Amino acid sequence: MSDALPDVRAFRLTPEVVAPLKQRLPHVATQTIDAIMTDVPAYAEPFAGDLGPKIERAVRAALGTFLELVSRAYAPEPQSPLAPALEGAYALGRGEARNGRSLESLLAAYRVGARVAWHELAAISVEAGQPAATVAHFAELVFAYIDELSAASVAGHADELASSGRARIRHLEQLTQALLAGEPEHVVAAAAQQADWSPPRTLTAVLVPEHAARTVVDLLDRRTLQLGEVLLVPDVDGSSRAALLGLLRGQSAVAGPARPWLRVKESYDRALRTSQLPTLPATPGVVDTEDHLAELVLTADPQALADLRAKVLAPLSAAPTAAAAKLAETLRSWLRHQGRRDEVAAELFIHPQTVRYRMTQLREVYGDRLRDPDWTSSLVIALTTPGF
Structure with missing residues (x-):
């Protein structure tokens, strides 16, 4: 509730002031709905359909609650007539959020409703011969009441968005989990529909x-x-x-x-x-x-690659460790450069004759296997795959 407006629960109007207003409530409600349909485009179509009579009854009930509130005898009961009206306004805010209408549209409807309701009710009061001071006082009460209702609707709208937002986030997470787990198509499709997610x-x-x-x-x-x-x-x-x-x-x-x-x-x-x-x-x-x-x-099967390397390097197992490492390094470079001795020497920073000497040693231990296409393929995979 705005600090600039009075607390509607603290004011009382005499039965003489309220009686003509109650008699004209249906007319005021109709005028209010017509104005909202004209001035707030988001509500033009919904109010013109089946929702129109329901909203008209709701507006009539809200104004009736207001008149009951400001005309009742004082009583300190905790549950005033305002409580149901606030609950209804809160529920209206949640419903509008579920229907996809923005908070701006809802507040615009309240502003239009307050203006029209005040204009109609004031006209009735003047027609009934109420003094200007009473009419001005009545204006304060109308706007204070509408301010209370709009605040409750704003809270309902915000709570619904927060609640539905959290729910949708959970549904989207469940959809993502289903996709990453490779769930069956019908399971994923159902999760996508529940999350309102367009594939x-x-x-x-x-x-x-x-x-x-x-x-x-x-x-x-x-x-x-x-x-x-x-x-x-x-x-x-x-x-x-x-x-x-x-x-x-x-x-x-x-x-x-x-x-x-x-x-x-x-x-x-x-x-x-x-x-x-x-x-x-x-x-x-x-x-x-x-x-x-x-x-x-x-590297799709790391253990298979390790086994292949062990297999193709087995002929070097009899050589000392350091010598076997140099021979394996030379063989790998020889395979990479397709036997071009100078390029092997440049890569390993050794003399071409050293390459020739080492390749002679390798031919001695591998024999004809260095000319076997299957063995050569195994050597290329085992020795040139990253990680060797």
């Missing part, structure tokens, strides 16, 4: 620190889902991907591939695996999983 064509999983995610998400499609450090971004495949990576610049982020929205777990799994690659730079930056596909394929 995009594709989703892209992005891993980014949670504090940064809260900042980045405001720049993305409003359907972007967030769960901790995971963002699921709609429709950023093709040329849109560059824009996404640009928005992430300056963050420590890993962007998975775009996938049909029901298969976004694939994008999340790839982003997670990429984030665990030992070859990623230590400095923060944006990592595009598309730049690491070969490494992801070759």
